[in-house]
Amino acid sequence: MGRDLSFLEELNPSQREAVTAPDGPILVLAGPGSGKTRVLTYRIAYLLTARRVSPFHILAVTFTNKAAEEMRSRLEALFGDRVGELTLGTFHATCARFLRREASLLGLHPQFVIYDEEDTLEAIRQALRDLNLDEKRYRPGALRAAISRAKNEFIRPEAYPIRTYFDEIVARVYARYEERLRAADALDFDDLLLRAVELFEEHPDVLARYQERYRHILVDEFQDTNTVQYLLLRLLASRHRNLFCVGDEDQSIYGWRGADFRNVIRFREHFPDARIIVLEENYRSTETILQAAQAVIRRNTERYNEKRLVAARGPGAPITLYEAFDEEDEAAFIARRVQELIEAGRIQPGEIAVMYRTNAQSRALEEAFLQAGIPYRLVGGVRFYQRREVKDLIAYLRLVLNPHDDLSLVRVLNVPPRGIGPATMARLSALALQEKTSLFAAVEQAVAGAPGISLGPKIRRALADFVERVRAWRADRAHLGVAELLRRIIDEIGYAEYVESLEEGGREVGGRRWDNVLELLKVAGPYRPGAFEDPLAAFLADVALLTDVDTLESDEEAPILLTLHAAKGLEFHTVFIAGLEEGLLPHSRSLDEPGALEEERRLFYVGMTRAKDQLFLTYAFRRYDELRTPSRFLREIPRELLTPAVARTTARSPSAAGRSRRKVEREEAPAFTPPSPRFRPGLRVRHPRFGEGLVVECRPIGADEEVVVMFEEAGLKRLLASFAGLEVLS
Ligand SMILES: Nc1ncnc2c1ncn2[C@@H]1O[C@H](COP(=O)(O)OP(=O)(O)OP(=O)(O)O)[C@@H](O)[C@H]1O
């Protein structure tokens, strides 16, 4: 490895100080776009060159797999293949690797499967069924949250504190859920971290080995680590104490998932000798964007240090603000502007991003993009790995890896149809429960003619054939690449014909499902013997740990639609943030709680600071039948930094023309004489979606009426009479 240090010239003095700092704990606290991620990458480069540290001794943790990949390719560009030995990935991926290596010590199956969020919910649903509890009464999502909280506080099911009836249910479901996971050799996301802590706490010799290996530990997006992750870092770093963390408390946006930006304070307490480095130059955004973002974040009171951040770039264009008539008009405006930007040809389409608070907002945007004929990339939504055909085939692979994975077996036992109906399934489940075995073991017993279960000859033959095939795939998987194995499975079960039969049902257009199968084969391609010790295990671990952002194809040149949460760490030439309305951003769930409101503000701050050159902010006058109030965050931006977008008179598509006409009508509305009001306080009304409620306030708006209604279920809503479809009851 050469000693070429010319990369240091691409850093300013404080960045260079961080990159070339001597050993010891280091904390880089700095605002967005100040080069934290660059500093972290260059620190690794510096360790490799100037300090001659072997990549084997370096562990770097990123927030997404995509960020890890980018960092790896940057380092490979500098150093070539030798960085291969570097341990680089998310906390979860890294822990999964540790656990696979040390599985025997923890009594884990080395081929354990990882349950993603959907699998976890399904396992909870099954636990509810096992306990004869109604999943409509006990929401699986709420149970999962409670179980996850307990796990992260190291509370076992037996010790779950019971204060309410719901706690009692949680404790029972938690216990059953754990049994199910154990029987399936499965770990959920929480387990990956917790079992790693357990590994290190209970096996000091193992800990010593890892401490010795990872002499340098580096962490990006440190403000979004949770307590368990921090504990892991402390354990691993306590010997060499070379912990290099970069972060920004103002960008902490995963509090709802257990992230705790007080880890920054803990770090300073645990490592009082830590060198704190601040970076004060922002290289990403124009001065205008930066000033607006800072004016917003300054309103937060929960801040530990006000960071100075100066724009390295000039003022640039003002921020554009657009008041749309409704969500369709908003989407049409964005699509139109995106099209203009692309047609102007000065920027790549992939340099444009549209961000929003909730996934539901993407629908209107997708429609507008489709209508305008603009290809786009969507982060989230129905993800590739959540599509039915992809899930089916992955379930087959998981079964090959580990036949005791009950969830996968349930998924594929009758896919394609083999005549195994719900009644047979219930009998097999009962047998498994009674014998305390996995479902696959129960199937094997049933095939062998176990006394506890009687099956018709046809079903038995089908099951025997299934067991036989799974065994054969298992026997052959050692010398097959994952793609080859997949092809064999697809052939033997007749999956192509099955997919075709689904398509004929007209549920999906033009062979899209089969395209997904081909795409999966492509993704599996590199997982070959030789390239990986255990290609199948590696493939499945990678698939389970993919996050929304990771599935973004970076080579595709199209604008991106994504949530604000998914946008952290990224940057774009032009950013649109849609839905700047009270109740959406800030989200209605945050309005009663100051802490949550500040997290919403940080989220907006993260969104704004993704923009390099241009920022568009939009909100709607009416959304989903309701009148909206512009977000308080908009008022926090100095007026002189904003410029209103001029509504267009020349619309491209006929429907967009219709929409802008409606907008014009609204603007002219005050010219009409208001008709006599239909509503008055005290009136009982019914709304098609919100149900029954009581009118508490009304006032004329142009030719229309604004009605405030207290609905029994939906709470207080402001509605526009002409659109609301309110029926007067009394
Ligand atoms: N010294 C520098 N000279 C020129 N450009 C720089 C310099 N440092 C960083 N940059 C560029 O500024 C942009 C922001 O850098 P980077 O993404 O590392 O910031 P960050 O602090 O990690 O931001 P965030 O908090 O949003 O994650 C990148 O495009 C990076 O290449």
Ligand SMILES: [Mg+2]
């Ligand atoms: Mg960064």
